[in-house]
Amino acid sequence: MAKPAYNLDGTGGSCAFCGKPVNPSHNYCDWDCQVGHAKQLGGRVLAPNGLPIRCVTRDNVMLEHPHGDHPTYKWPVKVQYIGPVTADERSDAEHLYGLSASATDEEVRGAMGETHALVYYDEDVAVTLYDCSQAVWDVKTGELRTSSLWKHGHWKLVSIERPVTAPSQA
Numbered sequence: 001m002a003k004p005a006y007n008l009d010g011t012g013g014s015c016a017f018c019g020k021p022v023n024p025s026h027n028y029c030d031w032d033c034q035v036g037h038a039k040q041l042g043g044r045v046l047a048p049n050g051l052p053i054r055c056v057t058r059d060n061v062m063l064e065h066p067h068g069d070h071p072t073y074k075w076p077v078k079v080q081y082i083g084p085v086t087a088d089e090r091s092d093a094e095h096l097y098g099l100s101a102s103a104t105d106e107e108v109r110g111a112m113g114e115t116h117a118l119v120y121y122d123e124d125v126a127v128t129l130y131d132c133s134q135a136v137w138d139v140k141t142g143e144l145r146t147s148s149l150w151k152h153g154h155w156k157l158v159s160i161e162r163p164v165t166a167p168s169q170a
């Protein structure tokens, strides 16, 4: 019987790309092997800014941002948390981002930063996408204008400059 290409049934135990042994609950050694496999399967690379691949879709399209296939996608931009650090933020930082319980408020805010996809901008506003939600920002101040997900005054668009190096994934 042929070896399964994927380990989803828990009986595999080898990387679907390079064949090295992996934890049976994993399909790949690491991210590079996952991207390598998508390329091997003939997947398309959609990285108009030449940034590293951050997302592989089910049909092996490789994107530099999860919203990198949006028809007006420009490039990734950083969004910063500037709100108060409450027990909730602290708990998220500890459990989602692996920060220690003694992290400073600035470290917690830093860990909460997000990388949005810029899909529109003019002299006045910028529109970004993150987790399928849209936010409208004031280009000059970075202030949040409209959004259903982010709280006004708690988040700020850092810049709409096109990145020259890859922003860290958030």
Ligand SMILES: [Zn+2]
Binding pocket: 015, 016, 017, 018, 019, 020, 028, 029, 030, 033
């Ligand atoms: Zn591998």
